[in-house]
Amino acid sequence: MLWSDRLAQEVAGPQVVNDSKTPSGPVHVGALRGALIHDAVYRSLLQRDVPVRYLFGVDDYDPLDELPAIGGEQFRQYLGVPLCNVPPPPGSDADSLAEHYIRDFFDVFRELQINATTYRMRDIYRNGSFDVEIDVILRNADKVRRIDREVANTRRPDDWFPFQIICERCGRVGTTRVHAYDGETVSYRCEPALVKWAQGCGNSGRVSPFGGNGKLSWKLEWVAKWHHFPVTIEGAGKDHNAPGGSRNVATRCLQEIFGDVPPLNIPYEFFLVGGAKMSSSRGVGVSARGMANLLPPELLRFLMVRTQPNKTVDFHPDAERITRLYSDFDRVRARTTAGEIDGALYRLSALDGDPDYYAPPFDLVASLVQLPHISVEQQVERLKGRPLDPRELEHLTRRVESARYWLEHFAAPEEHLELKTALPPEAGLLRPTQIAFLHLVGQSLQSSPWEPDIIQATLFDAARMTPLKQRDAFEAVYTVFFGRASGPRAGNLLAFLDKEFVIGRLAELSLDEGAFWRETALDYSEVEKWLEESAPKATSVFANLVFRATEDTFLADDVLYVRAAGGIELTVTQEDGKRHLRRVGFAAGEGIGNDLATERSLFESQATELLRELGTRIGRDIAVTGPVVSSSPSSREP
Structure with a gap:
């Protein structure tokens, strides 16, 4: 049973699933893991006819705490200002920096069919939705200080309150500290040295904490969300789930201040690209938009949900791993069609329900789009043996777009496939046994039908009859045609080329018997x-x-x-x-x-x-x- 289905069996009654994101830069693909984990749970609950809502919040009242990767110094004056009050990058028609970045993220949501109800914290604060929670939390600031000390070993001053006012003079929220609350207003000061990444203006005053004048510290903002909506399921990344971490603090605060049962937790590991963690604000890693351009929606969903949440996903879009990803997906699709598995993983990955369609391997598509004067559709229909139906054409189009995007943005120079019009210099490094293999293949192919499976079988037979290890045999084939040591399924590839050209190239190297x-x-x-x-x-x-x-x-x-x-x-x-x-x-x-x-x-x-x-x-x-x-x-x- 898939992990999300097991989790769905553990709950009873109506459910509210929640997740959120701070849009401080181009949203990286790692942020999609949390969104799709929660979406998988939401879909599994729907599958069991459990009443459920999926909410996704935009934490745009958080301060800008780092210079964006794009724009850099021009945003220095806005450090400490709520993201929803920071202007967008030049040329953007968004109303703020936060909206500029979250818009692309939500476009990816729509493509992936993540059907969450979205909300923005600027609206939640400004329309007074959190006023009750703010009042209760401020009245219980002593409990928050005690829990911070007991759980996180963090000692707060006796006049510290988990709230920050938007400074009436400079507009910063990240530099203010509240030190008193009388039930209607708070006293605050915009401190010049409160944080290292922004400088407060020194202003002080007394103002109502309600109606959007400020925001809760983020751990208590989490608590307010859980109580207000109310949330029954929300996971968090491993950094938040560490002993004494923010999840533990928020859970205790929810229990002691509101007397609520904490949401069911789904601790999840990082999504890494080539072993590296990513950062939105610094622009480190692959963006969600970039990965959505690379992978069709069903492949991106599959990549995220097939792995248990508590296991790291490390994906790098090189030729080997992207080909394997497509192969794994097609294998699940085939087994679902055959009834060998229950289809839960395919159901959570695909945008439509029927897994029974023909689709060529990714490495073959990536090769075909690089061969001159080749119609990809015609060659794929030749492999299938009959015309593609409209649904198969749609999936082929997605794979063609994926292959072209990969070649342009991710493929290393050596991963590009270029058919050499003349024998490449790399062929001079082949050993006599490899040359003998090529000669034998050429002789065998002269009288055989020009079909991919027959060509592939001939290659294997010739390798056994030379004899030559399969790896070395196929290296010889790729070398004389493409000047590289590896490539997609050779039988398919050669079948797309002219037969006389292929046989001539195979015999072009002289053999030292x-x-x-x-x-x-x-x-x-x-x-x-x-x-x-x-x-x-x-x-x-x-x-x-x-x-x-x-x-x-x-x-x-x-x-x-x-x-x-x-x-x-x-x-x-x-x-x-x-x-x-x-x-x-x-x-x-x-x-x-x-x-x-x-x-x-x-x-x-x-x-x-x-x-x-x-x-x-x-x-x-x-x-x-x-x-x-x-x-x-x-x-x-x-």
Whole structure:
């Protein structure tokens, strides 16, 4: 059962879910985790027909306590002023800095279908909605001071009150300290050195704390929200849930001042980008807007809600992790369609209910959008085998937009895919075995249908028949076409290219056959062990005898010597139909004169005897093809 469904089972009666954000800068993607965690709980409650509201507050009465990343020094004069009273950046048509930043965040809300009822603290304070809570809290300031001391080990002066007035002279709220309350008004002073990030003007006075003249300190503002709305479920990040932290202080204050039951807590860990925590005010990290441009809504929701809230989410939009994210989502979608899982995770992630649609992998889409003269839609329909329906076209469009945004804003230079019109210089670093693999692929593809799955199967078969590790085999493919070591599914990629061009490029590097044999040939004991392990599950074992004359000739005592080399290619076909090849090189001699027939005959008799011995050891006959005068890797079976 998904974590939000388990939580929804623990509560009874009508519920109010609450969350909030201080819009001091471009809202980073980490802030979306809290919003989507609460949204997941809200949706799970709705799924169980529990009466529930989801509220999301804008803490725009908080002071500007740091210079914004954009605008910098021009905002220094507003440090300490409520965010809703700070002008927006130049060129913005918002009515304040707070509104400028929260507007983009709420646009993302709409795209993600976060259906929260929003409120702004400037309105809550100014329309008097919090006046009752302010009065009760100020009358119980002694309890707040005691709880701060007992829970957080913070000692407050006896004349400290958890409230700050907006200075009547300078307009700052972050620099004022209230030191008395008579039930109707508070006495305050705007202190020049109260905080390090703003300077008060020294003004003092007595004013009503009601009607928006000031604000509660943020821990007590939390308490006021819980009591006023009233909130039954609200989580908080790990920094607030530390022992002696703000959550513990607020909980005790709610219990002792109002006698209320604290909201159900959902402690959640940070959302990190590449291991780094983010900051809105400093503009550190990826913004919510940027991540929403990168990921379609269903992928961004999936990224946030699939992980237990108390586990850190660390995501970096590099090729490997974004491809894996799409693959994980598509796997959940496929399993939901097949009925293998209950579909709760898909339900909380997707914007529509039906998981049964065709969508290509992200890495394939990212490749297609970079290939010249390619219609992505046509190629995807070719893979599907029939036209895309309107819903599939919509999802394809989202993935295309995602891929293009990733390439422009996040992809490293080496992650860009550029089809090389000429053999790239990186191909010169390939080993002879990799070149032999490419030649074998080219030979095998000449007569095969030009279909992605067939091409992919041919690549795997050629790797086993070279033999070459799969990683090194595909590195060779990506290198000769794109000048890089990795890429998306090669079978799909090659199928989008012209067949003659592909086969020509695969054969373009020249092969040093001697070096190839030296790299791949095993000694007799290694081949013997491999055969003994492979034979029990083999449907056939056959051998190809390879004999060739080298170019190394020399004269000695008026006699022409011609060097020759030989070996055996052993192929085992397993029960699953897959073929595996190992190579043993054992014959290397010197033939006298131009005639190699004697040397070839000697090689053949020696090889036949060796194969007879190997067949006896594994308990089966080894079929032998006739000797050939070539050492190119062979895919022939008798």
